[in-house]
Amino acid sequence: MRLLIIGTLDGQIGAASQIAMARGAKVRHVVTLEAGLEELRGQGADLVMIDVKCDIRTLIDSLEAERIVVPVVACGIATDASAAVRAIKAGAKEYIPLPPDAELIAAVIAAVTQESHNIVFKDxxxxxxxxxxxxxxxxxxxxxxxxxxxxxxxxxxxxxxxxxxxxxxxxxxxxxxxxxxxxxxxxxxxxxxxxxxxxxxxxxxxxxxxxxxxxxxxxxxxxxxxxxxxxxxxxxxxxxxxxxxxxxxxxxxxxxxxxxxxxxxxxxxxxxxxxxxxxxxxxxxxxxSLRERPLDITVLADHFIKRYSEANGLPYRALSAEGRQMLIRHSWRGNVRELENCMHRAVLLAQGSEIGAEAILLSGGPVGTNPDPVVAQATAAAASVTAVSPTGLVGKTVAEVERDLILDTLNAYLGNRTHAANILGISIRTLRNKLKQYADDGVPVPPPAGGEPDRAAL
CATH class of the missing domain: 3.40.50.300 (P-loop containing nucleotide triphosphate hydrolases)
Incomplete structure (x- = not known):
């Protein structure tokens, strides 16, 4: 991992660098914000640690303007609580008090930079x-x-x-x-x-x-x-x-x-x-597709249940036999991503000792059927499921129905333009043009997902 430190860290540069290098990081250090931006433009980094005395808001704004995606962690003396609050409000992901604690730095580095890239399979x-x-x-x-x-x-x-x-x-x-x-x-x-x-x-x-x-x-x-x-x-x-x-x-x-x-x-x-x-x-x-690897459906479901139970501080609940059958019979138009969203919802909605059928909200129509493609496109990515009566479409123009379909899908994917376009079966360019048209008409458009640039106005 490449770590860039910006600022003096109240004289704690040596200690922080040694702790990070002991965790496998390659550390570079600059004193000023301008020098830090030059380093990021010229070499990049996986994580930035910045002195809380620096102008963190300017750094965050500059990174966004130049489309440089890197997590930022602020550092400052432990007693300055107001500085910590300002840093987080400015856009820093975490705050590390100084003098640095080895375990805290290790935990922050892991939390900010680590992603789960394991491939879970059995089929x-x-x-x-x-x-x-x-x-x-x-x-x-x-x-x-x-x-x-x-x-x-x-x-x-x-x-x-x-x-x-x-x-x-x-x-x-x-x-x-x-x-x-x-x-x-x-x-x-x-x-x-x-x-x-x-x-x-x-x-x-x-x-x-x-x-x-x-x-x-x-x-x-x-x-x-x-x-x-x-x-x-x-x-x-x-x-x-x-x-x-x-x-x-x-x-x-x-x-x-x-x-x-x-x-x-x-x-x-x-x-x-x-x-x-x-x-x-x-x-x-x-x-x-997930439909072509049916043995992986329940294996992945168990994996996501454990992940989101831990992430939300909830007790682990096993999937009921009826719930397993529901998952196996479903068409999974959104594949593993749809299954992940489904299990995330189920973890949050479950109330008994197991995750039963009542907590599993499937998209795309009745279980075991091939849903109408238009309906499937609208719901395959849904992070939350809303029942829609066909009579609710009566009186709307085709353009209005299309607009609602696009915006609902975008909301379901938390603003991620790429995923929404894939689910809708349209190109990302077409989606951008539609969003620009809606914005010009005064219709609220969901902001982009974190790390994805906002292209609605382009």
Whole structure:
């Protein structure tokens, strides 16, 4: 983990650095906020610890403006409670009192930077897929990972990286669907100062950030054809050109790509370059849907029940026999992501000694049936379920029904544009255009999910 410390930490730099390095972190230190931003633009970081005396609000605003996603933790003397409150209000995720405590720093580092990337499975179909993934992981071949939304494509990409000879290097992911076309080139290849309006300083792109490691191009089928040609050149020449730059930069990156679309069909339609497809598609891993790996349904359900019971401070309740049968018979249009949301709800709603059928709110129509696709799109991602009577649609225009469908799905996914677009079966560009139209009409649009830039107004 790469840790950047900004400020003096009241003379506790040495102690904090030694504690972090003992936990496996690579530590860099700068004194000023401006120097910290330069470090983040030029090298990136996995975590920032900043002196509470620094202008934390300016740092957070600058990170948002430049689309630099990194958690920020504030540090200050233990007796200054008001400073801690100001830091959290300004956008810091945590506050560490000084002098630093080894266990506290270790806990904060783990809480802020650690994510669960374990793949839980039992079904032979998934076992075969992961066996193939492990077999090809140690090569430098590009791999295309395909599958429906919610099947765990990024998890498999991380699995491949961990099993590769690049495992000790960086894994960098970029969501091609969540970044507008005019910004994605800069995000991938970086830019020089003054290259365009808003380019206040040189910034490295994801290719340079992942140099020596693995770069995941998530939902690559959403990438504009013009940018696809530049990506093809990078893969062929193993060098990138920063936007506004005059000299190419050599890079050594292993490429993984994902898509929830049929890539051969995208090539046939002309929306994806055939030569780039074959360059990326040295090996294809097609992830099975949850419907195709039925033995994993209850295994995953138990896993999510334990996770969300602990996260919400609730007692563990086992899944009842009737509840298990409900899950097995369901169609799971949203795959593992839908199952996770369903179990999260069930943990919160359960009241007895078990999680029974009454706590399991399934989306997409009656259990064991294939729901109407329009209804399924509206409800597959639902983080909360609302019963809607068909008569409630009477008197509305088609445009109003479409608007309600889009906004309800977006609310269900807590503002995540990418997931909502996948569930609705539309492109992220179409979703952005719809949201811009609604915002222009004065309709409230849910804010984006944490870490996802707000593109509704673009």
């Amino acid at each position: 032979p179909r998934m076992s075969q897929t992961l066996k193939l993934a492990e077999q090809v992981a140690n090569s430098d071949a590009s791999i295309m990972i395909t599958g429906e939304s919610g099947t765990g494509k990024e998890l498999v990409a991380r699995f491949i990286h961990k099993k590769s000879r690049r495992a000790d290097k960086r894994f960098v992911a970029v969501n091609c669907a969540a970044i507008p076309e005019n910004l994605l080139e800069s995000e991938l290849f970086g830019h020089e100062k003054g290259a365009f309006t808003g380019a206040v300083a040189r910034r490295i792109g994801k290719f340079e950030e992942a140099n020596g490691g693995t770069l995941l191009l998530d939902e690559i089928s959403e990438m504009d054809v013009r940018l696809q040609s530049k990506l093809l050149r990078v893969l062929q020449e193993k060098e990138i050109d920063r936007v506004g730059g005059s000299q190419p930069v050599k890079v050594d990156v292993r490429i993984l790509a994902t898509s929830n679309r049929q890539m051969e069909e995208e090539v046939r339609k002309g929306t994806f370059r055939e030569d780039l497809y074959y360059r990326l598609n040295v090996v294809t891993l097609a992830l099975p």
